[in-house]
Amino acid sequence: AQTVTQSQPEMSVQEAETVTLSCTYDTSESDYYLFWYKQPPSRQMILVIRQEAYKQQNATENRFSVNFQKAAKSFSLKISDSQLGDAAMYFCASQSGTYKYIFGTGTRLKVLA
Amino acid sequence: DTGVSQDPRHKITKRGQNVTFRCDPISEHNRLYWYRQTLGQGPEFLTYFQNEAQLEKSRLLSDRFSAERPKGSFSTLEIQRTEQGDSAMYLCASSSTGGWSPLHFGNGTRLTVT
Numbered sequence: 001a002q003t004v005t006q007s008q009p010e011m012s013v014q015e016a017e018t019v020t021l022s023c024t025y026d027t028s029e030s031d032y033y034l035f036w037y038k039q040p041p042s043r044q045m046i047l048v049i050r051q052e053a054y055k056q057q058n059a060t061e062n063r064f065s066v067n068f069q070k071a072a073k074s075f076s077l078k079i080s081d082s083q084l085g086d087a088a089m090y091f092c093a094s095q096s097g098t099y100k101y102i103f104g105t106g107t108r109l110k111v112l113a
Numbered sequence: 114d115t116g117v118s119q120d121p122r123h124k125i126t127k128r129g130q131n132v133t134f135r136c137d138p139i140s141e142h143n144r145l146y147w148y149r150q151t152l153g154q155g156p157e158f159l160t161y162f163q164n165e166a167q168l169e170k171s172r173l174l175s176d177r178f179s180a181e182r183p184k185g186s187f188s189t190l191e192i193q194r195t196e197q198g199d200s201a202m203y204l205c206a207s208s209s210t211g212g213w214s215p216l217h218f219g220n221g222t223r224l225t226v227t
């Protein structure tokens with residue numbers, strides 16, 4: 001069975017600073033994908049970044065990057081140069097085998113002006 | 114690409130009534146997913162389809178819940194004899210097949226059972 005754990009219910013960051021959101025996962029599959037999704041208040045969920053488990057190189061998308069530690073089953077999201085528009089719920093998710101996505105409980109990110 | 118659309122956006126119903134939600138996925142997407150999200154929680158998997166075939170259904174889903182995707186296009190999620198515990202946001206998402214494919218979410222249907 002897949003599980004995804006986000007241990008930080010809420011995080012705050014000063015505008016223009018850097019913040020890291022944590023995620024750990026567990027899966028028995030050897031081939032899987034990991035994702036971070038963003039859900040702004042009252043708006044639909046959108047993909048931020050994804051990582052294939054077979055790739056050692058950490059994914060990067062502009063100000064967003066991940067630290068993928070396969071042995072530790074850790075998948076953290078780093079947001080650099082935080083902006084007010086980054087304020088949202090962030091969900092870590094895994095996908096493997098049956099194409100089912102499993103989500104964590106989320107981290108609410110507050111960006112302070 | 115008009116995105117995933119869900120109808121209605123909000124539904125208020127009395128306990129014991131049946132409700133049905135509709136989801137129209139992105140037209141070229143083969144896979145369609147239903148998730149349930151309660152306040153402060155992540156989306157919880159309910160079921161998913163590949164084309165018209167329902168490939169997996171959560172064990173958490175009681176017999177009061179049923180989903181269909183006739184002809185592999187839009188999907189409906191029906192909840193019979195609603196209970197207050199069914200109050201949640203019901204999210205639909207779709208994706209294409211082949212390799213990895215991200216989920217594209219709709220805006221959700223918020224159900225309130227009184």
